[in-house]
Amino acid sequence: MQLQSFVYDGVWFDGPYSKESVLATKNFQGLSDDIYVSTFPRSGTTWVQNILIGMLYGLDVLENNENFEMNKLTAYLEITLGEITGCDLANQMVRRPRLLKSHQPTNLAPQEIFSLKRKNVVVFRSPKDALLSFHEFYHKNTFIRDFASPTLGEFLDRSLAGQVLNGSWWLWAKPWLDFCRANPDTNLMIHYEDLKEDFAKEIRRLESFLNLSPMTSETIDRLQALTSVESMRERLDTEKNYKGMGVVNKGEANRWKTEFPPEYVEKFDALTRETFGDDDIVAKFI
Template identity: 70%
Template sequence: MQSVLATKNFQRRPDDIYVTAYPRSGSNWTQNILIGLVYGVDVLTDAQTFDINLLSPYLELVLNGVTGCELADRSSKRQRLLKHHLPVHIAPTEIFSRGRKNVLVFRDPKDAALSYYKLYQLGPNLRKHQSPNLEHFLDRFLKGRLNYGNWWDWHKHWILYGRANPDTNLMIHYEDLKEDFAKEIRRLESFLNLSPMTSETIDRLQALTSVESMRERLDTEKNYKGMGVVNKGEANRWKTEFPPEYVEKFDALTRETFGDDDIVAKFI
């Protein structure tokens, strides 16, 4: 795909920040959080003027004939916030060669799969590839027969890279953001060398990046109207919606891939 090749060869600016995440793992949420941290929370207050594709381009996405890379190139911001979902072997080479700041977002594969299943039903370019039922989709997820490939391989290689380069990579969990938002904001501030927010501003940022607030901003003509990019935003939804036999299959593959690695222990 031409847009993926363009993303791989994309030329960044020294102060750029990447959001790297497997689909449906909290990248939209992280983008909104970073917009508030870097550009100020007031940017999140006006749903009519908010344009996530200009504020934080999704590099390999082609929307209305324009790629995220093209939108990023047009940006006048000194510090751009850039998102992608690509695995290590086709990710932007400057992440590795230039050592740019990279926020890696991880989420329980069971919750990511449920959200991805919903996106395949709603996304205009994905509907024709949707599964007839959840079980069929989960089989595809386990085999990596989806856009962006296998969840376990994707994470194995990004975790190896992130751990080998801790100065330029911050690994965060969707579940930790849900559990202790303020703590994770402090980690992001430290990693990005940002001035600390007041506690009151963090509370405001949390409110402005709630599911309800993001849906109001993103489900607009200027952004992703009708595409279902903002789902329920829950952690551990799999506990009530996942077929038990697939819980066992997902957890077995996680153990097989990562052993007792603590970075994925919360997913079992």
């Protein structure tokens, strides 16, 4: 497949995607017990996927590094891998419930999330940290390296204009936030920063949302260790998974405070306030 940039329904795409795979994701027909993970890129997606793999399929799956294959455990719906799409991978999955990941905004996300009330875990992260990580990911990931911006400032300008993969963080976040609040029974909001601050508390929220039996505190500690940056990097930086693609980065919160250009802090925060107004959520994102 020829890697390309294109805009579909107002959303920017770079790399291993096509208009057909994006539309297939929007129209995806799943199973009644499917669990979606919806995130903007670089918002803790891989971390939450690994957490859910451990919670749903057992911690032994996370411990078996030699046989761990992410694409068989959770499908990234809109990606294309040669002749295979993420939707094809989803339809080949055997374990139930299936874990299905998408980075698409609400207008392109699987519409059955809305019409059929599928269970959906939506992960939010500060836009400054998410896009700082995204800039690095563009340079590390072989699929999108050709679309990388030479400097952080140029990438942040593109981000503010919505001209990065999956479009504007702000246009992604506001509709998802509104939908989660309107449909809390089927959509759980997880904040990356909250997961960093109190892992056990967020695991309890996930257990309740997914109707899972409570883990012991010792098991939660074990899950946290198995989903640490070091553990995930060892498991995922392999030939079977994402070797050399920089999928697992530094895993830090508030790194932007030391690495973000001051003039862009002002621009990001201004757009965040413009997008969310006087909503208390602003404190999570600035």
